Amino acid sequence: MTPIPRLSGDDRRAQIIEAVTPAMLEHGQTITTRQLAEAAGVAEGTLFKAFGDKESLLIAVGEHHLAAEDFTAELAALQFDSLDEFVTVTGAALVSRMRFIFRLVVALGPAGQRIVADRHADFEASKHRLAAQFAPYRHQLRVSPLVAADLLRTLAWAASASWGEQEPTSSADDIIQVLLHGIVSTDATRASDGTSATASAPESQKV
Structure with missing residues (x-):
């Protein structure tokens, strides 16, 4: 044996x-x-x-x-067919990761906050790694890859942070849609969800 x-x-x-x-x-x-x-x-x-x-x-x-291998390294090995696919997959992974980290830091209390503060440089470095993954889609972006990476992480955190029993207001899908299409409804999006321009307009603008 x-x-x-x-x-x-x-x-x-x-x-x-x-x-x-x-x-x-x-x-x-x-x-x-x-x-x-x-x-x-x-x-x-x-x-x-x-x-x-x-x-x-x-x-x-x-x-x-917190020192675990940055998950963006795993994503970097994947092949994406479009910017939409990249943002969708990466955004969902970021939200999942950040929700875990948020729960971890809250559970650890002051010790968790100290650990996060000590790893600020690592957190900044991960933003630049994410920006490098945005770089191939630079021609489709209205902002620099670094700004795109920062916005994605900021929105992912908004969909991750919660206090007590309250769930985050935003979902992973919410922040992905906002990043890709903004918060302003268009005729195309209204048609896709079955609403009309009149129905979505403020009361003061309806005839």
Whole structure:
């Protein structure tokens, strides 16, 4: 029988972090070491041996996920047939990623905010990587690729941030439509959704 290879210390810590993340998102800073150990399927002593204490483990969770390989690198390997397809796929991926990060930072509290502040340079670098992906469509843009990247990330954050039980007002589809077509309704969009120019006009303009 082939022996099961032992995990390295780093791999073991990464495995524990992934295992405890859902529980940490649910309970936030109030989570106990017992709950963390149960989520990881290990003894509390194992957690202490791997991370030292609960606070160190929670910080490690935040740093692990915020330092994860930028998902734009995965998108960069994809081939898109049009600007619309690129914005649609990238926008949806950004919203999903940012919703997770928002929940993570809220759950971690002050520690999460410190981690985000420490990674400001990484966040800015990711904007430039996204701008590079907009570059092939430069001739179709009314703004520079860097501005397009900044606008997409800003709108994605608007569709991601929520406080308490309140859901974000905007959806991923909302921000994609706004970025591609603006917020002003046209005759074409009114025809597609079954509304008329008269119905969409302000009361003061109706005859």
